[in-house]
Amino acid sequence: MGRQAKSMRNWDGSITSRPAARVSPANVSEIIAVITNIKKYPSPVRAVGAFSSSTRCAAADGGTVVDMGKMNRILEYGEGYIRVQAGARLYEVARELQKRGLEFAASPGPSVMSMGSAACGATLAPAMPGQSGQLSSYAVAMKLVTPAGELLEVDNSKPELLRLLRCSYGLLGLVYEITLLVRPQRALKLRFDQLPLNTVLQLLTALDYNAVSLGLQVFPFRKRVAVEHRGEHTAGRGSRRLVWRLQRWVLQQLQPHLGELLARIPVNAVRYRLIDGLNQALNTGFGKALSGAGVTTGDRIVRWPGNKRVRQTVWVFPAVSFAGVLNEYVDFCRTHFESCGYRCNLPTACELIAADNESLLSVSSDGPVFTLEPRSTADEGWNDFLVDFNDFCSRLGGRPLFNQTRGLSRDQARRAYAGRLANFSNLRKKVDPHDRLLNAFFDQILA
Numbered sequence: 230m231g232r233q234a235k236s237m238r239n240w241d242g243s244i245t246s247r248p249a250a251r252v253s254p255a256n257v258s259e260i261i262a263v264i265t266n267i268k269k270y271p272s273p274v275r276a277v278g279a280f281s282s283s284t285r286c287a288a289a290d291g292g293t294v295v296d297m298g299k300m301n302r303i304l305e306y307g308e309g310y311i312r313v314q315a316g317a318r319l320y321e322v323a324r325e326l327q328k329r330g331l332e333f334a335a336s337p338g339p340s341v342m343s344m345g346s347a348a349c350g351a352t353l354a355p356a357m358p359g360q361s362g363q364l365s366s367y368a369v370a371m372k373l374v375t376p377a378g379e380l381l382e383v384d385n386s387k388p389e390l391l392r393l394l395r396c397s398y399g400l401l402g403l404v405y406e407i408t409l410l411v412r413p414q415r416a417l418k419l420r421f422d423q424l425p426l427n428t429v430l431q432l433l434t435a436l437d438y439n440a441v442s443l444g445l446q447v448f449p450f451r452k453r454v455a456v457e458h459r460g461e462h463t464a465g466r467g468s469r470r471l472v473w474r475l476q477r478w479v480l481q482q483l484q485p486h487l488g489e490l491l492a493r494i495p496v497n498a499v500r501y502r503l504i505d506g507l508n509q510a511l512n513t514g515f516g517k518a519l520s521g522a523g524v525t526t527g528d529r530i531v532r533w534p535g536n537k538r539v540r541q542t543v544w545v546f547p548a549v550s551f552a553g554v555l556n557e558y559v560d561f562c563r564t565h566f567e568s569c570g571y572r573c574n575l576p577t578a579c580e581l582i583a584a585d586n587e588s589l590l591s592v593s594s595d596g597p598v599f600t601l602e603p604r605s606t607a608d609e610g611w612n613d614f615l616v617d618f619n620d621f622c623s624r625l626g627g628r629p630l631f632n633q634t635r636g637l638s639r640d641q642a643r644r645a646y647a648g649r650l651a652n653f654s655n656l657r658k659k660v661d662p663h664d665r666l667l668n669a670f671f672d673q674i675l676a
């Protein structure tokens with residue numbers, strides 16, 4: 230099983246954890262052996278999947294990291310469901326489903342995440358009519374090792390417990406097996422527009438949020454927005470998988486490299502003109518090439534082909550008031566640039582996420598939301614930008630994600646989740662009275 234005490238870096242290198250022990254169990258007995266031996270495996274004990282979160286949610290400083298990577302098998306393809314071990318990677322499972330003409334009931338984008346984290350963390354999937362906002366809502370059964378080292382199976386016969394487990398971030402137990410709903414694969418038809426900001430603000434106000442699927446790429450300094458509309462692909466141009474993959478590679482790999490290179494140009498006016506022009510041209514070019522084409526959700530959940538230097542942070546806002554938020558965000562970016570001299574060198578992404586009340590700490594529990602996701606190559610000024618951005622979002626009533634919002638403070642978390650966080654905290658204390666699984670990050674957030 231292994232036991233070392235080396236520091237660990239998260240996927241993009243922005244977070245370092247210094248556990249006293251690190252283990253990679255191959256079966257559930259080995260997980261129990263860790264949980265029940267506090268001397269050899271000190272607290273906090275934290276399950277880790279791909280360690281791709283951008284907060285310290287999985288960190289185990291002075292404690293024990295349980296790397297779930299060896300427990301990565303697909304155990305069963307059932308009628309409308311799949312049973313997997315928690316360490317399997319989402320994109321690998323998606324690929325196997327695709328071979329059988331199946332897909333997840335809700336599909337996030339390209340990533341490196343593990344099934345364990347997808348089942349018990351905030352994993353957002355672009356809205357599709359009739360679908361829930363988080364992949365965890367389709368986890369209909371989970372098997373876990375509790376903080377006391379006991380085995381527990383939770384399924385639809387215990388709906389409140391299941392609701393608590395989804396979005397529990399490894400604080401209630403180490404999940405080792407998950408049953409997730411799947412469905413026959415379908416193709417999406419994509420349509421792209423590049424529009425002035427004001428037109429998009431009007432469009433957002435008039436939308437029926439429960440009947441559409443769309444993502445935005447916002448260029449705050451050009452006051453332009455690229456809009457990706459998605460619908461069922463019933464007829465029209467066939468699959469353009471290769472163009473789709475090329476687009477992913479260019480936007481996630483090449484665009485950030487070029488952004489970094491251009492950021493070295495010493496003259497501000499030239500530098501930003503080129504960065505804005507390049508970002509807009511790449512998005513428009515691929516948008517045109519893909520418009521009307523079909524793409525399956527399996528094509529979309531590929532292993533993240535992107536640049537590890539790209540950083541992003543996420544807040545969400547109620548869809549009904551998002552037009553106003555987006556307008557203020559553009560002003561915020563411009564004001565921040567004027568006062569601090571910093572602006573992100575990549576477009577800001579926004580995604581419509583469906584309402585989802587299937588977990589206690591869901592980000593869209595009271596209706597559809599839009600994400601607001603500034604991205605950059607973490608150039609100088611990014612960390613200060615994040616501080617101001619968090620203040621801005623909190624002031625406007627945004628909701629953070631415990632695995633994806635960088636630099637979150639306890640007050641911001643409390644303001645956003647209020648009674649639900651207190652409720653979760655009380656239930657957690659009952660399940661784990663000796664804080665076997667509680668790390669410093671959640672101790673501060675839940676205090």
Ligand SMILES: Cc1cc2nc3c(=O)[nH]c(=O)nc-3n(C[C@H](O)[C@H](O)[C@H](O)COP(=O)(O)OP(=O)(O)OC[C@H]3O[C@@H](n4cnc5c(N)ncnc54)[C@H](O)[C@@H]3O)c2cc1C
Nearest residue numbers: 276278279280281282337338342343345346352353399404
């Ligand atoms: C390139 C990239 C693309 C991304 N794309 C998306 C996206 O499309 N949609 C989206 O929502 N997010 C996305 N994210 C964010 C990221 O995937 C999520 O933060 C996800 O939760 C991380 O998964 P992980 O396996 O790396 O979890 P980790 O970072 O290892 O852990 C996250 C949390 O889950 C807990 N956990 C992990 N495994 C278990 C287990 N077996 N039992 C109990 N608890 C467990 C950990 O303790 C921790 O609290 C992306 C991130 C990157 C870097």
